[in-house]
Ligand code: ADP
Ligand code: ZN
């Protein structure tokens with residue numbers, strides 16, 4: 001008997017696969033994509049078979065036997081294996097870890113796959129099929145069923161119920177041997193009529209929406225940027241595109257940003273469609289997640305909707321992919337396998353030869369550039385769908401102004417006017433807690449995190465100190481640890497302080513704070529926001545959680561308390577993010593009938609790009625920013641990779657980066673690849689661990705990747721690589 005070797009991808013950091021011996025007797029090609037239990041060191045790991053071969057380069061004395069083959073049908077399809085191999089290669093990450101990240105925990109742990117349920121259905125017997133369409137016209141009910149089967153080949157019990165077929169007519173046809181009962185897969189593709197797909201009637205699209213909707217071509221790859229101002233009806237376009245995909249018997253994959261921020265979007269899909277919808281995001285528990293993943297894989301779920309992790313889900317027959325708010329940073333995984341869900345979606349659409357629609361009011365520079373160069377088709381929605389007019393945006397120069405809880409006098413006045421008109425106001429500040437620093441007024445002692453050496457945020461309810469980097473929480477000392485005085489002061493403001501101040505200032509108005517401290521769950525946030533949705537005059541105070549996704553019609557004023565955070569940031573993406581934020585927050589103001597207003601508090605009222613943003617809108621702002629990026633060769637005009645390392649011993653963290661730096665210098669590409677570092681990361685220390693980084697830029701993506709691949713395989717086996725935690729981030733979105 002010939003020996004058979006299995007090539008296995010195991011969930012270990014090494015960027016390679018492992019060969020094992022098997023005594024499997026059946027058709028080896030059916031094994032690819034199945035899970036196995038394999039001995040690795042002194043543990044047993046669950047891996048995926050990615051190849052079957054008659055010979056192996058692994059020496060015979062090192063060769064081990066596979067313990068068990070878990071699946072009898074592949075868990076991962078051939079096409080998905082190709083996707084994940086590409087992703088592992090592109091993100092320079094271990095294929096085994098990539099595959100692990102793509103499947104739900106239960107299946108990762110070896111739980112059996114759900115086998116598809118078979119359900120009964122009716123179809124014609126050969127006699128029935130040969131019968132002319134009019135042969136049964138003496139019984140209208142039998143005739144109806146006969147006609148249906150001539151067109152649709154079969155129907156299940158639920159279809160029979162939906163279409164009102166009578167049980168006695170079915171029985172009569174069976175007794176005449178014209179139809180017979182068969183077993184079919186639950187997911188069997190049923191030809192659905194428009195009525196059975198939809199719960200409620202779609203809106204009549206306006207001209208721009210119609211043009212956008214009709215531009216999307218099905219059964220062919222195409223990437224589309226749906227560039228539409230907030231409230232222009234992008235979601236309605238998505239819904240109608242999804243309906244088209246379902247009518248064609250295919251599935252739709254819909255990606256949304258963090259779930260807590262977009263519960264309404266999921267709700268709108270559920271309200272619209274009567275098909276099974278699989279949700280995949282962090283508020284779905286593990287058992288349900290495994291179930292939903294399998295529903296997506298079998299095709300039973302016609303719509304798969306979720307956060308970035310849904311981009312990796314197995315799909316039976318996708319017909320369209322939609323990425324809502326494509327610019328959102330949550331689409332980038334920030335640890336482990338650092339993929340961009342948006343980019344994965346574009347790749348998958350190409351693989352399946354289907355359209356992918358990226359929607360945003362504030363497209364990322366990458367996507368906008370692809371639209372400008374014609375790689376993506378640019379679809380524009382310039383009008384708000386409802387009657388609302390765009391808000392008026394102005395910046396307030398806060399230089400030399402007295403601020404109370406971070407707000408200047410004119411902003412407070414505007415809030416007062418808004419409330420007097422029985423409308424709602426929103427104050428946005430991306431900093432929770434009461435104050436970002438607490439110190440002793442007497443001797444200058446400052447409360448710092450012992451792990452990160454950075455100031456701890458002071459929270460007043462409940463009263464404690466909190467490090468927002470490493471999550472360390474301490475009590476507030478009774479007296480200054482250094483001079484024993486009790487004269488504490490704080491500096492700066494957070495959402496908690498604004499909330500308390502506004503509640504005192506406007507005692508008869510509800511002040512609702514939305515940040516990570518008040519919204520432990522999705523439900524908590526919805527509950528807090530109830531009065532706002534009901535239209536009660538109120539003030540909303542919140543972090544970026546509030547800037548996204550909510551459609552609260554009564555908001556008429558939005559105050560951005562601190563635009564300087566991003567404008568003065570050392571990161572080149574800071575300005576892009578402020579532009580997106582201001583535009584998104586502006587989208588929250590004046591959604592109903594009256595014109596809204598947005599106030600931006602800044603020490604840089606003359607910032608040239610901000611002036612363009614205010615005067616001409618996001619598109620002009622982004623086009624200018626693209627010109628700046630082009631000038632300096634930054635993404636999307638150049639490609640970048642960021643290698644991070646961290647360790648309790650700074651010398652270990654630095655050593656791996658120096659090793660990589662040396663290896664890069666030794667390759668012939670030192671002229672085309674520019675590097676920054678190794679150097680300390682912007683946050684040098686988190687929770688006792690010292691952090692370093694090393695950045696690479698290159699104007700050829702191919703060259704950057706080829707160099708990295710060679711260098712990483714060389715260094716990952718060295719001792720330095722094992723002494724520290726380090727990672728590779730391709731196309732990083734944060735530093
Ligand atoms: P976006 O996703 O671009 O923010 P939405 O799809 O949420 O916009 O639409 C904003 C509002 O306009 C919603 O209340 C929606 O019901 C309404 N709307 C969208 N399209 C139409 C339309 N064609 N006719 C009437 N109202 C519409
Ligand atoms: Zn002191």
Ligand code: ZN
Nearest residue numbers: 449452467470
């Ligand atoms: Zn800390």
